[in-house]
Amino acid sequence: MMTREQIDAVLAVITSQEKAGQGNERVKEITNRLLKDLFYAMVDLNITSEEMWHAADYLKTVGQNNEWGLLFAGLGIEKFMDDMMDHEDQEAGLNNVTPRTIEGPLYVAGSPETESYAELENNPEENRNLERFYMEGTVKDVDGNPVEGALLEVWHCNEHGMYSYFDTSQSEYNLRRAIRIGADGKYKFKTVVPPGYSCPPGSATDKMMTLLGRHGSRPAHIHFFVTAPGYRKLTTQINIEGDPLIFEDFAFATKADLVPKITRHSAEEAVANGYGDEAYAHSFFNFTIVKEEAIHDNGENHRTRALAS
Incomplete structure (x- = not known):
C-alpha cells in the first residue's frame, strides 16, 4: 500500500505545474484539497482503476441527464x-x-x-x-x-x-x-x-x-x-x-x-x-x-x- 508520503509526492508533482500569480487561487485551493482526499481514499479503500473509470462514466451520465441537483x-x-x-x-x-x-x-x-x-x-x-x-x-x-x-x-x-x-x-x-x-x-x-x-x-x-x-x-x-x-x-x-x-x-x-x-x-x-x-x-x-x-x-x-x- 502506498504511504501518505508517496501520495503527497505525486500531489507535489501535479501542483508543481501551477504558476504563482496565474489562475484562480480559490479554485486551486479547493481542487488540490479534493484531489488529496480522493487519492488518500483510493489507497485506503483500494479503489481500482476499473472502479474509477466506472465512476467517470457514471458522472458523465449524471451530467447528460441533468441530475446533479437530484x-x-x-x-x-x-x-x-x-x-x-x-x-x-x-x-x-x-x-x-x-x-x-x-x-x-x-x-x-x-x-x-x-x-x-x-x-x-x-x-x-x-x-x-x-x-x-x-x-x-x-x-x-x-x-x-x-x-x-x-x-x-x-x-x-x-x-x-x-x-x-x-x-x-x-x-x-x-x-x-x-x-x-x-x-x-x-x-x-x-x-x-x-x-x-x-x-x-x-x-x-x-x-x-x-x-x-x-x-x-x-x-x-x-x-x-x-x-x-x-x-x-x-x-x-x-x-x-x-x-x-x-x-x-x-x-x-x-x-x-x-x-x-x-x-x-x-x-x-x-x-x-x-x-x-x-x-x-x-x-x-x-x-x-x-x-x-x-x-x-x-x-x-x-x-x-x-x-x-
Whole structure:
C-alpha cells in the first residue's frame, strides 16, 4: 500500500505545474484539497482503476441527464450545505424563526404574479384525483411586522409526481405562482394536496440509491421562496402532515417546524365556510424573514435555475 508520503509526492508533482500569480487561487485551493482526499481514499479503500473509470462514466451520465441537483439532494450534500449555513447563523447569534431547507432541482423562474391570493392550477380538472387544499398565513419580520411587498413563490408537483416545465405534458407554470404580499402581510392560495414522488426509475440517482441500499422517494411537500428588498431570501418547504415518509425523506429536507397541521372539511362545511362545494383540506403557516443588515449573507446562492419561455 502506498504511504501518505508517496501520495503527497505525486500531489507535489501535479501542483508543481501551477504558476504563482496565474489562475484562480480559490479554485486551486479547493481542487488540490479534493484531489488529496480522493487519492488518500483510493489507497485506503483500494479503489481500482476499473472502479474509477466506472465512476467517470457514471458522472458523465449524471451530467447528460441533468441530475446533479437530484443527486446533490439524495446524497445529503444539499442538506449539509443548509446545516453549514445554520451553524454559521447560530455562531452569529441569529435565530431563523422559519427554518430553511433545501430548494431541490425543480424551481422555474418567472411564475405568474398575483396580489395576496393565487390559484396554482392552470387546469383544475387535471388533478381531480387529489384533495382540494387551501393554505394561508402571513409574511412578517422577526418583530412581527408585516413585510409589505414581499414575494412568496410557491411550486409543487401534480398528481403524478411531476413538475411543470420538466414535464412537458403540463401547461406552462402549472402549479407555480408568485404572490405579492400586501400591507397586511397576508397570503392565501388554492391548490391540491400534492403526492410524494420518487426518482425516475432507472435514472442515475435511482441507481445510486439502490446501490446504497436506500429508497429514492420524497414525502409530499410544497416549495417556497420568500424575498423582499432589505431581507435575506428564505428557501424552505412544508411537508404534508401524515405522509408515511415524512421523516424518511431521501433528500433529508423534513424539519418538525415545517409540518403544519392540516384540517379537513366536508363539502357541507365548504359551502358554509365560503369555499365552494367540494370537501377540502386547510392549513395555516406563517413565514418570518430576517433583515439583511443583521446577517452575513443574503440567502441567494446564485445557482443556475430553469426559466420558462
